[in-house]
Amino acid sequence: MCTKITSKEQLLTMYDNVKELIEKRTTLQEKPEKYHISVCGGTGCMSSKSEEIVKSLKHWAKEYGVEDKVEVAITGCFGFCERGPIVKIFPDHTFYTKVTVEETERIIRRHVCSHDVINHLLYKNNNGERVFTQENIDFYKKQNRIALRNCGLINPEEIAESIAAKGYQALATALFDMTPDQVIEVVTASGLRGRGGAGFPTGLKWKFAKNAKSKKKYVICNADEGDPGAFMDRSILEGDPHSVLESMAICGYAIGADEGYIYIRAEYPLAIKRLRIAIKQATEMGLLGDNIMGTGFSFNIKIKYGAGAFVCGEETALIHSIEGKRGEPTLKPPFPAEKGLYGKPTNVNNVETWANIPYILLNGASNFASIGTEKSTGTKVFALAGKINNGGLVEVPMGITLREIIYDIGGGIPNGKKFKAVQTGGPSGGCLSEKDLDTPVDYDSLVAKGSMMGSGGMIVLDEDDCMVNIAKFYLEFTVEESCGKCTPCRIGNMRMLEILNRITEGKGEMHDLFELENLATTIQSSALCALGQSAPNPVLSTLKEFRDEYVAHIVDKKCPAGSCRSLLNYEIVTDLCLGCGLCARNCPTNAIYRTDKTGANARLNAYAINPDKCVKCGACVSKCPAKPKAIKK
Amino acid sequence: MRTNEEMFNELDRFIEQECNCDEQELIAILHRAQEIFGYLPMVVQAHVARKLGINVSKVYGVVSFYSFFSMEPKGEYVISICMGTACFVRGSDKILERVEQILGIKNGQTTADGKFTITTLRCVGACGLAPVLQINDKTYGNITPEDVESIIAQY
Numbered sequence: 001m002c003t004k005i006t007s008k009e010q011l012l013t014m015y016d017n018v019k020e021l022i023e024k025r026t027t028l029q030e031k032p033e034k035y036h037i038s039v040c041g042g043t044g045c046m047s048s049k050s051e052e053i054v055k056s057l058k059h060w061a062k063e064y065g066v067e068d069k070v071e072v073a074i075t076g077c078f079g080f081c082e083r084g085p086i087v088k089i090f091p092d093h094t095f096y097t098k099v100t101v102e103e104t105e106r107i108i109r110r111h112v113c114s115h116d117v118i119n120h121l122l123y124k125n126n127n128g129e130r131v132f133t134q135e136n137i138d139f140y141k142k143q144n145r146i147a148l149r150n151c152g153l154i155n156p157e158e159i160a161e162s163i164a165a166k167g168y169q170a171l172a173t174a175l176f177d178m179t180p181d182q183v184i185e186v187v188t189a190s191g192l193r194g195r196g197g198a199g200f201p202t203g204l205k206w207k208f209a210k211n212a213k214s215k216k217k218y219v220i221c222n223a224d225e226g227d228p229g230a231f232m233d234r235s236i237l238e239g240d241p242h243s244v245l246e247s248m249a250i251c252g253y254a255i256g257a258d259e260g261y262i263y264i265r266a267e268y269p270l271a272i273k274r275l276r277i278a279i280k281q282a283t284e285m286g287l288l289g290d291n292i293m294g295t296g297f298s299f300n301i302k303i304k305y306g307a308g309a310f311v312c313g314e315e316t317a318l319i320h321s322i323e324g325k326r327g328e329p330t331l332k333p334p335f336p337a338e339k340g341l342y343g344k345p346t347n348v349n350n351v352e353t354w355a356n357i358p359y360i361l362l363n364g365a366s367n368f369a370s371i372g373t374e375k376s377t378g379t380k381v382f383a384l385a386g387k388i389n390n391g392g393l394v395e396v397p398m399g400i401t402l403r404e405i406i407y408d409i410g411g412g413i414p415n416g417k418k419f420k421a422v423q424t425g426g427p428s429g430g431c432l433s434e435k436d437l438d439t440p441v442d443y444d445s446l447v448a449k450g451s452m453m454g455s456g457g458m459i460v461l462d463e464d465d466c467m468v469n470i471a472k473f474y475l476e477f478t479v480e481e482s483c484g485k486c487t488p489c490r491i492g493n494m495r496m497l498e499i500l501n502r503i504t505e506g507k508g509e510m511h512d513l514f515e516l517e518n519l520a521t522t523i524q525s526s527a528l529c530a531l532g533q534s535a536p537n538p539v540l541s542t543l544k545e546f547r548d549e550y551v552a553h554i555v556d557k558k559c560p561a562g563s564c565r566s567l568l569n570y571e572i573v574t575d576l577c578l579g580c581g582l583c584a585r586n587c588p589t590n591a592i593y594r595t596d597k598t599g600a601n602a603r604l605n606a607y608a609i610n611p612d613k614c615v616k617c618g619a620c621v622s623k624c625p626a627k628p629k630a631i632k633k
Numbered sequence: 634m635r636t637n638e639e640m641f642n643e644l645d646r647f648i649e650q651e652c653n654c655d656e657q658e659l660i661a662i663l664h665r666a667q668e669i670f671g672y673l674p675m676v677v678q679a680h681v682a683r684k685l686g687i688n689v690s691k692v693y694g695v696v697s698f699y700s701f702f703s704m705e706p707k708g709e710y711v712i713s714i715c716m717g718t719a720c721f722v723r724g725s726d727k728i729l730e731r732v733e734q735i736l737g738i739k740n741g742q743t744t745a746d747g748k749f750t751i752t753t754l755r756c757v758g759a760c761g762l763a764p765v766l767q768i769n770d771k772t773y774g775n776i777t778p779e780d781v782e783s784i785i786a787q788y
Contacts, residue, residue: 044759047772081761228717231758266664266701267754307660307699310755324659326698385719385760392761423718459718473721477755483698588734617730622779 004286006294008172011287014163021164022153025090031115035070036090037107038152042077042235043270044392045085049101050074053085056101060108070112076151076239079393080139083123088152093133096121126411138390142409144371145395146379147195147232147355151239156274159281162242168287170358171246174253175295183254184210187357189365191377196222196313196350197428197454198530199376199443205347208337209255212345217257219248219299220341220348222318223264223271226310227426228477230457232381233351235393237264237271240355241278245288245301247357252299255347260301263318267308275303310427310481313455314529315340315348317483328485329529350455352381372398376442386423386459389414396441403437406460417462420561421545425454427474427481428534430541431467450541452534466563467546468553472500474538478531489532492523496539505566508554516543565616568633570609576630579604583620583631589613592620599630606630640669641680648684656685659695663702672703708743708750710788712736715765717756724778725764729753731778732766735785748788 005011025036039045039054057072078086083097087107094117096107103121110116122130125138134140145151154161162168174183188203209217221244225233237244248260264272279301282288290298304322311317312327319341321327340346356378360368369377376398382405385391389411396405402422406412413419421431430451432439439445443453461470475497484490496519502508520536527533543550552560559567572583572592577599584592584607591613599606609620609631621631647665652658659681666677673696682689696702714720714729729751733739736749743750759765762774766784773784 043757043772044761044774047759047762047765047774081759084761226755228721228755229719229760231756231760234758267757305661305664306701307664308701309699321660322657324657324661324695326694328698383719383760385763386722391719391763426718457718459722461722465722470722473718618727619778622777 004284006286008176008293011163011168011172011293015166015169018160018164021161023164025153027091028093029091032091033069035092035112037070037072038075038088038090039072040076040078040084040086040152041074041156041270042079042081042084042238043231044081045077046270048085050085052101053087053099053104056104057108060105061112064108064113066108066112070108073155074157075154076156077148077235077393078134078152079148079235079395080137080390081392082388082390083392086152087121088134093135095123095132095134095137097123138411139392139394139409142400142404143395144379144397146359146368146371147236147352147381148239148393148395149359150243151235154240156239156241157277159242159278159285159287162240162278166362167242167358168246168282170361171249171253171287172293173361174250175293175297180210180254180256183250183361186361186365187254190360190368191365191375192353192356192360192368193376193443194350195352195356195380195455197425197452199453202349202353205337205349206251206254208335209257209345209347212338214345216259216342216344217255218341218344218346219251219255219257219260220315220318220322220346221248221260221262221354222313222315222348222350223262223268224306224313224318225265225268225351225455226313226481227455227457229385229459230383230426230455232383232393232456234268234271236351236355236381237268238274241271241274242282243358244351244354245275245278245282247354248301249288249292249299250357250361251347251349253297255345257347258298258300260299261322261341262301262303263306263312263322264303265308266305272303272305279303309483310477311483311529311531314531317529318348319346326483328483329531331528352456373440373442375444380441380453380456382456382458384410384458384460387413387417387462387465388460398442399440401438401440402432405441405458406437410460413460413462417464419460420463420465421461421467421470423451423459423461423470423538424457425452425534425537426457427477428452428530428537429454429457430537431461431470431545432541433545450537450544452537464561464563466504466559466561467542467549468500468504468559469561469563471539471542472497472504475500475535478535482532482535486526486528486532488523488526489528489535492519492527493532493535495519496523496536500539503550503553504559504564506553506557506564508550510551510554512554513543513547513550562633568616569611570614570616570618570620571632572606572608573630573632574606574608575600576626576628577606578602578626578630579606580625581607582623582625583607586619586623588617588619589615591615644669644677644680645684648681654685656687659685659692660699663692663696667702672706674704674706706743706747709748710768711750711752712785713752713754713767715755715757715759715763715767716753717760717763719756719760720764723763727778728764728766728776728781731781732785735782749785
């Protein structure tokens with residue numbers, strides 16, 4: 001394994017030697033002699049003890065004497081986080097969900113030893129039917145995994161597995177068969193646009209960096225995933241780190257750079273660990289570092305840590321942070337392609353963008369361009385979360401509608417609640433309502449509707465969510481994360497937040513709405529960087545789509561969703577009260593007392609709430625056993 | 634417990650051998666310093682500035698800019714409540730309130746006995762398990778305000 005690869009032929013020979021690692025998994029076979037069990041090692045599943053599951057599976061395999069018949073490995077994220085931990089068994093492709101440590105004995109005894117499927121671990125589709133394989137699960141049917149192609153398939157800590165999945169072949173093709181200009185042409189023709197949010201054409205960005213005249217240039221991978229509620233970059237780095245390294249080297253070859261940096265959040269220890277392993281293994285094999293595959297082309301990659309600043313996702317701020325400075329953005333132009341890291345031409349792309357490059361080079365630009373829409377080609381990964389049945393990471397072709405993502409893939413809203421809005425684009429995006437559900441998901445349609453693609457957070461909201469409060473949540477985030485360099489962002493957003501605070505406390509006035517719009521348009525047109533310019537979006541989009549809710553807070557002093565605490569009043573309906581006293585015992589402020597009246601169906605006296613003492617914590621509502629609940633807000 | 638001198642020596646070795654006293658490595662150095670000392674008090678910042686030959690105001694500027702760096706010592710157990718959007722819409726604000734109520738301190742503070750610190754963070758990437766609470770490196774998912782007391786009682 002440690003021999004250096006010095007030609008394309010050698011890489012292909014190695015691929016031939018190891019490809020069965022993946023093939024024996026992907027070729028469907030029932031009752032095989034040997035099983036391969038993949039356990040999800042994504043963050044969600046890791047928190048649900050997937051590491052213990054691996055240990056326990058190995059333990060039981062030994063106990064039952066079938067060690068040689070089963071291989072257990074940890075893989076990257078399957079994306080179906082809501083049903084984690086996920087265990088997938090190859091080559092019969094059985095897909096088990098919500099697996100616990102207690103179930104591992106059964107998996108070895110029944111599945112491995114007697115080829116018997118364990119029914120209750122199979123996923124139940126929306127129609128109630130149990131399904132065996134991943135492909136038949138509603139959640140996966142409309143997905144098309146390109147950026148996530150290797151996540152959940154390969155063991156990210158073994159380079160041989162990556163090579164078996166055609167890793168580094170795109171780099172070999174670029175180095176041996178293409179000129180730098182040809183590489184850029186293919187990327188341009190694919191129509192790939194930046195997946196970090198703004199959607200700038202990737203090929204054009206590379207071209208600018210290539211045309212800049214300098215002996216020294218840099219390639220940067222932006223892994224400073226800051227959108228609260230998006231974690232696709234993390235999953236790619238944890239599940240398929242080699243794809244990102246390979247792409248950065250391809251870009252280095254195309255633009256004439258020999259050094260790359262990965263700027264990653266310090267909060268992602270697992271991704272950092274796997275990147276370090278990947279860099280070491282790739283360098284040892286001559287696929288990275290000096291004189292790659294004997295071509296004379298060298299490319300070295302270093303990891304730099306972020307330290308918790310959302311604004312560092314902005315390219316110029318990110319570059320300053322790598323240089324060891326405060327991560328404050330600077331005015332563009334000059335763009336990083338002319339004057340970037342250490343003053344040299346620099347190309348910055350986001351993790352998901354990088355993960356698409358090898359696919360494009362190996363399958364051709366027209367193959368990639370045929371997926372998605374004319375102006376937004378390929379796929380996009382979304383982190384589907386919030387009030388949704390099947391949350392997780394989903395990769396869908398561009399142009400799919402929001403309705404398909406939320407209902408067909410996500411399985412709709414839990415607990416029979418009503419859909420209210422979907423938020424895309426994180427703190428820079430906006431909320432779309434029921435009437436926009438048939439909007440195709442692409443860069444331009446979302447912007448036209450007042451939201452944006454963003455890095456891929458997609459949060460579903462139901463009838464219990466107050467839209468004023470959601471707008472306030474995002475604005476609190478940007479106010480906290482504003483670097484403070486320019487006045488519109490530092491002061492303007494603060495003023496907007498103060499107004500929203502007033503409104504949610506019931507102290508708002510109608511002219512506040514005009515003030516909000518006025519401030520928002522001023523900030524949009526005058527802030528220095530994208531963080532400031534886009535900060536008012538959540539407020540503007542909720543004002544446009546849900547103006548009634550703002551008005552209800554201001555005029556009626558009511559929160560229609562029942563979420564803004566200052567506008568709530570808890571009350572016990574005497575006729576529904578059973579008189580059990582659970583509410584009174586759980587009230588933290590002793591605000592609940594017994595009355596001398598009795599409810600219609602009760603033998604004990606009913607309770608009542610003293611509004612002066614009530615802190616509106618809701619503990620009484622959650623404890624009330626009456627159906628329907630006797631406490632109303 | 635290591636002595637102060639040992640800790641400073643370890644930091645110096647890192648600055649000299651792995652960073653060549655290069656000021657562009659400032660953030661990496663501060664990460665390491667925080668690992669060693671647990672936080673970044675003024676004496677450590679001044680020491681780093683002297684080693685790199687830069688003004689201490691520059692070091693302070695970087696420390697105060699990034700939320701990962703702390704100038705206050707933290708408790709033995711750091712309770713972090715995720716305030717990412719997915720956790721927020723599933724009620725993480727109520728979790729925070731309950732933690733504050735049980736420990737009798739506010740977000741960002743440490744209990745008098747130095748055992749617990751409450752912080753909030755943005756998205757740990759376990760949105761499927763929202764709302765999520767972390768105590769040091771251990772993650773608890775799908776929690777309700779009622780669960781909080783028994784979780785804290787384990788420490």
